[in-house]
Amino acid sequence: MDCAARGGGGDAGEQQPEMAACAGNRLDLPVVELASPDLGAAAESVRKACVESGFFYVVNHGVEEGLLEKVFVESRRFFELPMEEKMALLRNSNHRGYTPPYAEKLDPSSKFEGDLKESFYIGPIGDEGLHNDANQWPSEVHLPSWKDTIKMYHATALATGKRILSLIALSLNLNTEFFENIGAFICPSAFLRLLHYPAEVDKSDDGNYGASAHSDYGMITLLATDGTPGLQICREKDRHPQLWEDVHHIDGALIVNIGDLLERSTVHRVVAVGKERYSVAFFLDPNPDLVVRCLESCSSETCPPSKPLSWPEPRLLCFDTWQSSSKNVNLQILFPKHAEEQLYMFKQGIYTSSVTV
Numbered sequence: 001m002d003c004a005a006r007g008g009g010g011d012a013g014e015q016q017p018e019m020a021a022c023a024g025n026r027l028d029l030p031v032v033e034l035a036s037p038d039l040g041a042a043a044e045s046v047r048k049a050c051v052e053s054g055f056f057y058v059v060n061h062g063v064e065e066g067l068l069e070k071v072f073v074e075s076r077r078f079f080e081l082p083m084e085e086k087m088a089l090l091r092n093s094n095h096r097g098y099t100p101p102y103a104e105k106l107d108p109s110s111k112f113e114g115d116l117k118e119s120f121y122i123g124p125i126g127d128e129g130l131h132n133d134a135n136q137w138p139s140e141v142h143l144p145s146w147k148d149t150i151k152m153y154h155a156t157a158l159a160t161g162k163r164i165l166s167l168i169a170l171s172l173n174l175n176t177e178f179f180e181n182i183g184a185f186i187c188p189s190a191f192l193r194l195l196h197y198p199a200e201v202d203k204s205d206d207g208n209y210g211a212s213a214h215s216d217y218g219m220i221t222l223l224a225t226d227g228t229p230g231l232q233i234c235r236e237k238d239r240h241p242q243l244w245e246d247v248h249h250i251d252g253a254l255i256v257n258i259g260d261l262l263e264r265s266t267v268h269r270v271v272a273v274g275k276e277r278y279s280v281a282f283f284l285d286p287n288p289d290l291v292v293r294c295l296e297s298c299s300s301e302t303c304p305p306s307k308p309l310s311w312p313e314p315r316l317l318c319f320d321t322w323q324s325s326s327k328n329v330n331l332q333i334l335f336p337k338h339a340e341e342q343l344y345m346f347k348q349g350i351y352t353s354s355v356t357v
């Protein structure tokens with residue numbers, strides 16, 4: 001079972017006055033060294049990043065630069081195909097495939113028809129021998145090396161994502177194997193999403209976003225960009241006016257952000273910068289039958305834990321339809337600073353797809 005709409009789409013939700021980051025107000029997000037033998041220091045820096053902004057960079061992350069370059073080449077090749085060829089791979093009921101411009105509106109309150117981006121989703125890659133790969137793949141005649149490159153990146157990003165989650169576990173004084181041990185990775189919902197943002201926009205799209213404000217709803221997202229600016233975060237979404245800060249590009253680094261499932265997601269968006277932009281997002285979420293609840297060590301009287309949640313069937317999870325906590329597989333999560341928001345994603349119904357195609 002896969003998740004419904006990817007990305008997010010519930011939280012930011014407001015067309016309020018806002019400030020862009022002032023020039024010179026450089027956002028210095030932590031850079032985490034993933035190959036460091038000093039796991040304690042790396043975990044501490046992850047913890048600081050998660051508590052303070054929910055966004056950080058990782059370097060020495062195990063993704064070869066050459067592989068990433070190939071992914072961007074293949075991505076460009078796909079998005080340059082004629083629209084009818086892309087539409088032939090339109091996102092299917094398993095949420096794999098192509099979404100054209102305007103197909104998604106990550107911020108449901110946006111006054112525009114949809115976001116400017118187009119994208120392509122690749123879900124968990126099955127063993128073809130077992131016929132369980134629900135992905136759609138472009139024709140090998142047109143794009144002969146596409147599938148192998150994308151599969152390679154999916155596997156590499158999954159390994160990197162698991163390493164980051166082991167540091168997150170450590171940062172919470174848990175065993176590095178915590179997520180592995182509770183079964184979060186038995187069959188993880190690992191979705192790769194290729195994204196393409198147009199350079200030119202029609203007059204009617206003045207003020208529209210490449211990707212409107214949202215938070216990602218899963219555990220962590222690994223983001224690679226082609227270096228073109230546009231990504232912004234809002235660290236305090238309830239502040240008025242909102243302050244949006246640019247996440248700048250660091251050569252060779254991946255951008256990591258934590259999602260709603262870790263209770264400390266950060267609202268972000270991609271603004272149109274008058275230049276074409278490519279990015280590749282990898283969403284690492286646990287296997288679908290995991291029960292989610294707050295870690296005891298992250299709760300207190302003032303920060304009571306939420307009741308356990310099944311993942312990712314939130315449509316069933318209104319306040320009055322709690323699942324029992326009796327399952328022994330529990331993903332118990334974190335960062336109590338935002339415990340009061342534990343349920344906001346469900347209240348907002350962000351799993352209800354905002355896809356209009």
Ligand SMILES: O=C(O)CCC(=O)C(=O)O
Nearest residue numbers: 007195211231270279281
């Ligand atoms: O393209 C980007 O930089 C961000 C994409 C994103 O936030 C998403 O797809 O959830």
Ligand SMILES: [Fe+2]
Nearest residue numbers: 007008215216
């Ligand atoms: Fe996102």
